[in-house]
Amino acid sequence: MGVTEHRSRVSARAVAALRAGLLLAAACALAACTPPGPTASAPGSSGSPSPSVAAPGSVSASPLESPGPAESEGYPVPSDNPTAVATADPPLAGVVVVVDPGHQLGNRHFPAEISANVDAGMGVRKACNTTGTATPDDVPEATITWGVAQALTAGLESAGAQVVLTRDSDDDALWGPCVDVRGSLANDRAAALVSLHGDGAPSGEYGFHLLVPGPDQATHAESVRLAEALRARLDAAGLPRATYVADAIRASNDYGTLNLSSKPAVIVEMGNLRNASDAATLTDPAGQLAVAQAVAAGVQDFIDDARGGASS
């Protein structure tokens, strides 16, 4: 179902602003740069409920203008190949990353659909999806994960990655997709899956943590490496580790999104949405951008490490 034209325009502007900020961040090679100032948040946009492949990053390869031959007086003439001054490939060129914004805004209107059992891997069947939690001010988890996913997508694309989003809107008229779809969406070609969520723990608890597949799963070790890379960048961004999860990483076979990914997969519980401080951070566009930049940098660190290359 559609959304208003006005809403679409607002969203386009917000995403453009985020992209601009993240391109700036990418210029710092996703290193320890000062984050740009607050930008507009990315509310929902129109679109179908089906998963989508985001457009590849617009990595400009526009050749520098050749100075041309001429005024040389016996000196070697520069090459007339306009691409002679080539720019290096962006760091994530050729890498496919699945970004899963947890839940969908309209899930609560479709109790039958989201409670239908689906294959959740590891011999378990579970509900297709859940409504997710909300902040004390009733900002839905689905909208927060959507906002961070937009900024994360822009950051990864500006580093050259191709992003596969598991949903292409935050829409009160839509539900799903189910966890089995989210987990297996790009098993054939993705390098990693990052699923974004906010927790619904007791309000006195706060901080981020990361969920990885259990120790008996083939993806466990690599997923732990991805989680450690993300944790290091979230630490560096000054985000607090969860007060209720040891070392902020927990392995579990309970999550279909993780169980059904054949590639390294991590659920990022970005904070406890029932906690006032975490809720304030994660509903603030600057806070969402900080989380997205940290996650994008962590993904790049993980890919660099897997390639055996040095991280910038």
Ligand SMILES: [Zn+2]
């Ligand atoms: Zn969630």
